Amino acid sequence: MTITLQDCQARDAADPLRALRELFVLPPGTTYLDGNSLGPLPRATAARVARAVEEEWGRGLIRSWNDAGWFDLPQRVGNRIARWIGAGDGEVVATDTTSVNLYKVLSAALSMAAEDAPGHRVVLSERSNFPTDLYIAQALCAERGCTLRLVEPHEIEPALADGVAVLMLTHVNYRTGAMHDMAALTRAAHAAGALAVWDLAHSAGAVPVDLHAAQADFAVGCGYKYLNGGPGCPAFAWVHPRHAGRFWQPLAGWWGHAAPFEFTPEYRPAPGVARYLCGTQPVLSMVALDCGLETLEASLPHGGMAALRAKSLALTDLFIALVEQRCGDAGFALVTPRDPARRGSQVCLARAEGAYAMVQALIARGVIGDFRAPDILRFGFTPLYVGYEDVWNAVEQLHQVLATGEWRSPEFNRQQAVT
Amino acid sequence: MTITLQDCQARDAADPLRALRELFVLPPGTTYLDGNSLGPLPRATAARVARAVEEEWGRGLIRSWNDAGWFDLPQRVGNRIARWIGAGDGEVVATDTTSVNLYKVLSAALSMAAEDAPGHRVVLSERSNFPTDLYIAQALCAERGCTLRLVEPHEIEPALADGVAVLMLTHVNYRTGAMHDMAALTRAAHAAGALAVWDLAHSAGAVPVDLHAAQADFAVGCGYKYLNGGPGCPAFAWVHPRHAGRFWQPLAGWWGHAAPFEFTPEYRPAPGVARYLCGTQPVLSMVALDCGLETLEASLPHGGMAALRAKSLALTDLFIALVEQRCGDAGFALVTPRDPARRGSQVCLARAEGAYAMVQALIARGVIGDFRAPDILRFGFTPLYVGYEDVWNAVEQLHQVLATGEWRSPEFNRQQAVT
Numbered sequence: 001m002t003i004t005l006q007d008c009q010a011r012d013a014a015d016p017l018r019a020l021r022e023l024f025v026l027p028p029g030t031t032y033l034d035g036n037s038l039g040p041l042p043r044a045t046a047a048r049v050a051r052a053v054e055e056e057w058g059r060g061l062i063r064s065w066n067d068a069g070w071f072d073l074p075q076r077v078g079n080r081i082a083r084w085i086g087a088g089d090g091e092v093v094a095t096d097t098t099s100v101n102l103y104k105v106l107s108a109a110l111s112m113a114a115e116d117a118p119g120h121r122v123v124l125s126e127r128s129n130f131p132t133d134l135y136i137a138q139a140l141c142a143e144r145g146c147t148l149r150l151v152e153p154h155e156i157e158p159a160l161a162d163g164v165a166v167l168m169l170t171h172v173n174y175r176t177g178a179m180h181d182m183a184a185l186t187r188a189a190h191a192a193g194a195l196a197v198w199d200l201a202h203s204a205g206a207v208p209v210d211l212h213a214a215q216a217d218f219a220v221g222c223g224y225k226y227l228n229g230g231p232g233c234p235a236f237a238w239v240h241p242r243h244a245g246r247f248w249q250p251l252a253g254w255w256g257h258a259a260p261f262e263f264t265p266e267y268r269p270a271p272g273v274a275r276y277l278c279g280t281q282p283v284l285s286m287v288a289l290d291c292g293l294e295t296l297e298a299s300l301p302h303g304g305m306a307a308l309r310a311k312s313l314a315l316t317d318l319f320i321a322l323v324e325q326r327c328g329d330a331g332f333a334l335v336t337p338r339d340p341a342r343r344g345s346q347v348c349l350a351r352a353e354g355a356y357a358m359v360q361a362l363i364a365r366g367v368i369g370d371f372r373a374p375d376i377l378r379f380g381f382t383p384l385y386v387g388y389e390d391v392w393n394a395v396e397q398l399h400q401v402l403a404t405g406e407w408r409s410p411e412f413n414r415q416q417a418v419t
Numbered sequence: 420m421t422i423t424l425q426d427c428q429a430r431d432a433a434d435p436l437r438a439l440r441e442l443f444v445l446p447p448g449t450t451y452l453d454g455n456s457l458g459p460l461p462r463a464t465a466a467r468v469a470r471a472v473e474e475e476w477g478r479g480l481i482r483s484w485n486d487a488g489w490f491d492l493p494q495r496v497g498n499r500i501a502r503w504i505g506a507g508d509g510e511v512v513a514t515d516t517t518s519v520n521l522y523k524v525l526s527a528a529l530s531m532a533a534e535d536a537p538g539h540r541v542v543l544s545e546r547s548n549f550p551t552d553l554y555i556a557q558a559l560c561a562e563r564g565c566t567l568r569l570v571e572p573h574e575i576e577p578a579l580a581d582g583v584a585v586l587m588l589t590h591v592n593y594r595t596g597a598m599h600d601m602a603a604l605t606r607a608a609h610a611a612g613a614l615a616v617w618d619l620a621h622s623a624g625a626v627p628v629d630l631h632a633a634q635a636d637f638a639v640g641c642g643y644k645y646l647n648g649g650p651g652c653p654a655f656a657w658v659h660p661r662h663a664g665r666f667w668q669p670l671a672g673w674w675g676h677a678a679p680f681e682f683t684p685e686y687r688p689a690p691g692v693a694r695y696l697c698g699t700q701p702v703l704s705m706v707a708l709d710c711g712l713e714t715l716e717a718s719l720p721h722g723g724m725a726a727l728r729a730k731s732l733a734l735t736d737l738f739i740a741l742v743e744q745r746c747g748d749a750g751f752a753l754v755t756p757r758d759p760a761r762r763g764s765q766v767c768l769a770r771a772e773g774a775y776a777m778v779q780a781l782i783a784r785g786v787i788g789d790f791r792a793p794d795i796l797r798f799g800f801t802p803l804y805v806g807y808e809d810v811w812n813a814v815e816q817l818h819q820v821l822a823t824g825e826w827r828s829p830e831f832n833r834q835q836a837v838t
Contacts, residue, residue, distance in 0.1 A: 097700075280650075
């Protein structure tokens with residue numbers, strides 16, 4: 001049955017999450033399908049950041065470390081993140097970058113594995129994992145005399161048998177939108193004597209995550225995608241409480257010390273999550289993340305993650321169906337799994353020719369997705385602010401880009417770095 | 420000869436840097452002597468950060484990585500820092516925290532030393548170095564099978580003979596304000612076959628620094644003290660160009676890759692300074708740092724660092740003289756060197772009893788300095804915005820705190836964390 005614009009409008013009208021898009025600044029004429037790269041600006045953030053600058057820093061000066069609560073921002077923001085990833089209070093800190101946090105937790109995991117399973121010397125990951133994860137693992141393996149082994153998704157479980165110390169995976173793949181079964185793979189890792197480290201960059205705030213139910217060991221994630229924390233805002237780290245007391249890593253800065261202001265020359269790690277910290281955190285970017293989380297919390301009275309997930313799947317299902325309906329003969333291959341249980345909150349299309357240029361042509365038409373080398377058009381669907389008519393419009397513009405052939409124009413074929 | 424308030428006012432009237440204080444937001448009734456911990460808010464920063472939030476993030480969205488120049492902020496801000504530390508264009512990046520950057524450069528230095536001087540297995544530092552430096556070095560030494568040896572300042576040169584791989588020092592001591600002779604100690608380190616790593620946290624923007632003249636090997640420093648970049652803004656890292664191609668460290672995140680957006684699974688370090696980067700940087704805190712540096716640059720037409728240094732020494736000389744004149748019998752010991760060549764931009768007084776409480780009583784009177792355990796009252800004098808009458812007022816209030824005995828009040832004796 002053909003889907004019409006009116007169908008999409010009717011679904012928007014019936015959408016219980018519809019009002020939440022008013023919480024974001026969305027430039028007129030823009031359909032924003034890149035929240036999986038950088039979430040848009042929540043309306044509340046400008047005033048919150050201005051307060052941090054003008055009142056807390058400007059008037060409070062150094063006193064704001066205490067009076068404005070700057071000190072425990074990493075823990076307070078961490079507690080806000082916890083509910084979206086199935087973690088407990090006091091288990092998460094917001095700090096540093098995903099790459100640096102991955103270094104911390106992978107380092108700690110390798111130290112634990114060296115004690116508990118000294119024969120296990122392999123870090124196992126997926127070949128198409130996000131590169132920074134692989135780079136960090138490569139460098140750390142070189143330091144520790146371990147081996148990084150990269151396999152295809154279907155090879156992960158069989159490969160676990162082979163002396164794996166740590167299974168390190170990104171829950172939702174950045175390029176394909178495919179989602180791993182965290183509980184099953186963690187179980188398989190544990191059965192093979194390995195620890196499981198999860199990167200939640202494309203999961204936190206996007207799909208249901210339950211680290212405790214999965215019995216995961218370590219996790220890291222990103223604040224500026226589905227948590228809408230702003231460009232380059234702090235990332236986060238989680239350690240299962242059963243390992244918290246053993247967590248040890250060489251980024252042993254003063255903020256991870258049991259008593260940083262005693263200024264003792266010997267490092268003594270803090271008893272709680274503070275030991276995952278290293279140096280002083282960027283307060284302005286941290287309060288923006290706090291505000292992003294507050295905005296996400298506005299979904300709680302409307303069903304929270306269950307409602308967000310239902311709408312996310314409805315949006316991605318609709319996009320897939322409309323691409324097939326309107327651009328079925330245009331040479332796109334669906335990269336993202338059709339099975340909703342295996343899909344994140346994005347849809348990726350591969351096309352042998354012109355993928356980069358088509359993304360640029362769409363951007364010129366106000367539909368912002370992104371290109372991922374070598375041949376992927378990637379579209380993120382964030383149910384907080386994307387509606388069904390937006391999906392219609394995105395596919396309509398894609399249809400136009402193809403019908404006009406405008407993507408062949410030189411202006412859309414000049415390569416430029418994008419994040 | 421007795422110094423009078425009128426003398427101080429006359430010096431303010433004749434001060435060629437006087438107008439620069441108008442570039443800062445200084446709350447009325449506050450004498451701010453804690454810019455060595457957190458620099459105050461430059462007037463231009465609020466609007467600059469608001470533009471980054473509302474226009475660049477809000478309207479530009481993901482496109483601002485290119486269009487607003489977010490991508491090369493670490494290098495552009497690094498280039499602004501370079502002139503204050505005697506580094507060249509394209510040699511410095513603003514990124515991460517001082518602790519994380521120290522980990523990077525110390526790690527790289529140890530790897531180089533392991534190749535060039537394999538028998539050298541000691542990291543030599545000062546016992547009273549800032550603790551985070553010592554913690555990072557401890558943890559890294561444990562990983563690499565090296566030894567961290569801590570000595571008193573006068574023992575540094577003799578200790579270099581003993582298989583030292585890296586001499587790691589903070590140029591200006593956070594507790595005493597004592598400044599090392601960077602050129603002489605670097606020369607001595609090199610003569611002993613060691614590399615020299617300098618922490619410029621209390622130097623950059625505060626005292627003349629010439630890394631090239633000193634032939635230093637590596638340096639790190641802080642953005643939120645004398646560079647006025649705001650709470651927790653990014654720190655910086657510098658590597659001498661002779662080592663740049665050999666710089667290798669395990670925080671090998673995607674931003675340090677030669678082509679981060681090719682998303683190749685193999686790490687290939689960038690040819691230039693980008694290899695000192697790891698993950699995505701906090702843009703809001705980074706633009707605040709950019710603004711802090713722009714504000715510091717306003718001193719250039721008035722003589723730049725030479726003029727700042729001359730005034731800094733005049734302010735600290737005046738403070739020392741006034742404390743002796745007005746509180747000479749109050750039991751304070753001058754911790755900071757009297758010799759201007761050995762003094763940073765701060766003055767520290769030790770007092771066996773009541774140091775913490777006196778700092779609190781001063782804060783209640785609007786004179787903000789800080790306490791450093793166990794017995795130090797620390798006062799930073801930043802010539803950009805501190806004047807001679809401010810020094811008079813600070814000592815007058817200290818005199819009152821002593822004369823009234825108000826520091827004995829319980830309200831000033833409740834310990835609370837301060838940074």
